[in-house]
Amino acid sequence: MVHKRLxxxxxxxxxxxxxxxxxxxxxQKEGKGPLARYFDEIxxxxxxxxxxxxxxxxxxxxxxxxxVISKANKTNSDINYILAGDLLDQCISTNYAIRESxxxxxxxxxxxxxMSESLSLAAMLIDGGYADNxxxxxxxxxxxxxxxxxxxxxxxxxxxxxSQWTVTGSGASLVSSSGNGPYITHVTTGKIIDMGxxxxxxxxxxxxxxxxxxxxxxxxxxGSIPSDYDMIVTGDLGYIGMEILDELLINxxxxxxxxxxxxxxxxxxxxxxxxxxxxxxxGCSASVFNGYLYQExxxxxxxxILLVSTGALMSPTSIQQGESIPSIAHAVTIQKTRG
Amino acid sequence: MVHKRLxxxxxxxxxxxxxxxxxxxxxQKEGKGPLARYFDEIxxxxxxxxxxxxxxxxxxxxxxxxxVISKANKTNSDINYILAGDLLDQCISTNYAIRESxxxxxxxxxxxxxMSESLSLAAMLIDGGYADNxxxxxxxxxxxxxxxxxxxxxxxxxxxxxSQWTVTGSGASLVSSSGNGPYITHVTTGKIIDMGxxxxxxxxxxxxxxxxxxxxxxxxxxGSIPSDYDMIVTGDLGYIGMEILDELLINxxxxxxxxxxxxxxxxxxxxxxxxxxxxxxxGCSASVFNGYLYQExxxxxxxxILLVSTGALMSPTSIQQGESIPSIAHAVTIQKTRG
Numbered sequence: 001m002v003h004k005r006l007x008x009x010x011x012x013x014x015x016x017x018x019x020x021x022x023x024x025x026x027x028q029k030e031g032k033g034p035l036a037r038y039f040d041e042i043x044x045x046x047x048x049x050x051x052x053x054x055x056x057x058x059x060x061x062x063x064x065x066x067x068v069i070s071k072a073n074k075t076n077s078d079i080n081y082i083l084a085g086d087l088l089d090q091c092i093s094t095n096y097a098i099r100e101s102x103x104x105x106x107x108x109x110x111x112x113x114x115m116s117e118s119l120s121l122a123a124m125l126i127d128g129g130y131a132d133n134x135x136x137x138x139x140x141x142x143x144x145x146x147x148x149x150x151x152x153x154x155x156x157x158x159x160x161x162x163s164q165w166t167v168t169g170s171g172a173s174l175v176s177s178s179g180n181g182p183y184i185t186h187v188t189t190g191k192i193i194d195m196g197x198x199x200x201x202x203x204x205x206x207x208x209x210x211x212x213x214x215x216x217x218x219x220x221x222x223g224s225i226p227s228d229y230d231m232i233v234t235g236d237l238g239y240i241g242m243e244i245l246d247e248l249l250i251n252x253x254x255x256x257x258x259x260x261x262x263x264x265x266x267x268x269x270x271x272x273x274x275x276x277x278x279x280x281x282x283g284c285s286a287s288v289f290n291g292y293l294y295q296e297x298x299x300x301x302x303x304x305i306l307l308v309s310t311g312a313l314m315s316p317t318s319i320q321q322g323e324s325i326p327s328i329a330h331a332v333t334i335q336k337t338r339g
Numbered sequence: 340m341v342h343k344r345l346x347x348x349x350x351x352x353x354x355x356x357x358x359x360x361x362x363x364x365x366x367q368k369e370g371k372g373p374l375a376r377y378f379d380e381i382x383x384x385x386x387x388x389x390x391x392x393x394x395x396x397x398x399x400x401x402x403x404x405x406x407v408i409s410k411a412n413k414t415n416s417d418i419n420y421i422l423a424g425d426l427l428d429q430c431i432s433t434n435y436a437i438r439e440s441x442x443x444x445x446x447x448x449x450x451x452x453x454m455s456e457s458l459s460l461a462a463m464l465i466d467g468g469y470a471d472n473x474x475x476x477x478x479x480x481x482x483x484x485x486x487x488x489x490x491x492x493x494x495x496x497x498x499x500x501x502s503q504w505t506v507t508g509s510g511a512s513l514v515s516s517s518g519n520g521p522y523i524t525h526v527t528t529g530k531i532i533d534m535g536x537x538x539x540x541x542x543x544x545x546x547x548x549x550x551x552x553x554x555x556x557x558x559x560x561x562g563s564i565p566s567d568y569d570m571i572v573t574g575d576l577g578y579i580g581m582e583i584l585d586e587l588l589i590n591x592x593x594x595x596x597x598x599x600x601x602x603x604x605x606x607x608x609x610x611x612x613x614x615x616x617x618x619x620x621x622g623c624s625a626s627v628f629n630g631y632l633y634q635e636x637x638x639x640x641x642x643x644i645l646l647v648s649t650g651a652l653m654s655p656t657s658i659q660q661g662e663s664i665p666s667i668a669h670a671v672t673i674q675k676t677r678g
Binding site for chain 1: 344349350390391393394399416419420424425426427429430431434435437438440441442443445446447448449450456459460463464466467468469477487528529530531532533560635650652653654656657660662665667
């Protein structure tokens with residue numbers, strides 16, 4: 001066995017899989033944000049030549065997957081599995097994106113935790129010897145998400161100050177049994193945490209306790225400390241959720257403040273691009289990881305990060321039925337060297 | 340390494356994981372069908388004390404998971420992961436079912452292929468040494484599915500003769516690194532197949548080509564032949580899809596007719612219970628496998644089966660946008676002895 005269980009939620013890889021390529025495509029608004037130069041492609045409009053937002057989202061994901069394969073000088077037949085999912089009902093962005101790929105597929109649903117969920121499973125399947133090359137991918141689209149989860153865009157509804165802006169974008173990683181890094185060295189798999197938050201316009205607040213739980217378990221089970229990381233990066237807690245997370249971790253005796261970042265905070269400019277509480281969506285941590293963070297890990301600006309994509313697992317139906325918001329966060333340690 | 344890749348889609352386990360317990364709960368109609376005596380519990384009504392169909396479905400899944408744990412004399416803390424998903428938007432049946440479980444969770448979306456998808460991933464994670472005990476589970480509910488995918492039940496819409504009846508039910512397997520079988524010896528992971536079928540009232544027809552592809556690849560990559568199996572059991576092709584599958588396989592030179600069965604055909608009595616084209620839903624192959632098939636494998640009536648749960652990966656939105664139905668099928672070899 002080339003791996004080790006460190007605790008109830010954490011697995012360590014002695015032969016860590018390598019992320020040999022990464023790609024990201026984002027929408028116009030994301031392309032005007034502070035991370036613009038890290039993305040492979042920036043769309044000129046929200047439809048990209050398609051007739052509907054859902055088809056546009058699917059095309060973004062399809063092209064991102066095509067890019068991650070070609071960047072690694074591989075072809076579809078080199079890929080053993082795709083592990084992917086998205087926010088749309090029945091994950092149609094993913095299903096239609098990959099239907100011509102001819103690659104064996106495991107569909108995931110982790111809401112906005114999908115990026116780290118898919119990296120976690122990919123790393124285990126590769127380290128376990130079941131695959132040499134796996135694509136982990138996900139997407140979201142502002143327009144398809146608003147339409148499905150909130151109000152028709154045409155209604156021009158006012159957004160709550162605590163609400164977040166769904167990122168139009170996608171990201172894909174090619175995880176491989178051989179390569180020169182960055183490497184996935186640990187995964188800490190989240191449990192569902194539900195603290196009774198019912199305000200679906202305040203997802204950061206609902207998801208922060210899940211992030212706190214997973215990050216705390218990660219440190220506990222790995223014996224690592226915050227200073228072992230250059231960045232601890234949550235998926236899409238936004239400004240409000242990140243502040244709550246910081247406080248929750250301090251209450252647990254875990255001071256990460258100066259290491260803590262959030263993809264939803266980083267992807268937009270707070271002053272120039274009003275998104276209220278920051279960015280969100282599966283595509284948020286997917287594009288920030290596969291754009292910005294991957295490049296900084298590759299060029300050595302970052303040596304070790306903990307990526308903690310965060311997902312809110314409710315639906316419009318469950319909210320209408322008075323339910324609170326169950327959340328989950330999966331953590332993945334990614335570092336430049338094998339360690 | 341204790342495993343082997345036999346081909347592009349098939350993995351073989353040299354130390355096959357064992358399914359140490361299985362449980363199933365079904366609705367009233369399923370409880371009047373020919374497999375009634377194999378289910379752990381039959382509901383007296385569609386709501387089971389809950390206020391909504393979605394909450395009822397979630398309760399069915401929660402109780403099925405509780406049963407599979409207690410049947411194996413385990414507690415929640417013995418379970419390393421739950422791998423589960425369902426048909427409802429954002430998989431809320433699953434998310435709410437397990438939110439109090441305190442068990443690390445990977446959410447899946449494979450539509451009605453979820454049972455064999457979750458068994459496939461569970462077997463790899465266990466054989467790879469990442470877990471000792473994993474729960475694979477899924478559910479569906481006639482009322483919540485009709486409401487979401489078709490028409491409000493209150494409308495009393497006439498159903499198409501090719502349509503299938505979503506099973507109210509769920510199934511859970513506890514897959515373990517140690518145990519006395521039945522064992523999961525092979526998994527053949529499906530690719531998305533889309534033959535352009537657009538009639539969402541004829542899912543069996545849309546899914547049959549995916550089942551054919553996966554079954555054909557399974558025989559090709561494992562070198563096995565139909566007579567090596569007591570049963571080749573598809574998930575929910577129903578009468579129409581099963582006939583198409585049989586024909587597709589014959590065209591590929593693969594005669595499985597006398598071994599071919601379908602959970603959607605088996606769960607209801609064609610004469611006494613008119614469901615038109617048969618049963619369907621994630622809960623169809625989940626309840627039939629974890630009820631009937633598991634017991635027959637345990638008592639030795641069956642020695643070796645190929646379980647091929649079949650999923651249609653469209654959504655109401657994609658159908659309204661003129662899209663065809665992408666489908667997938669995952670195959671799992673399950674046998675009484677280690678082989």
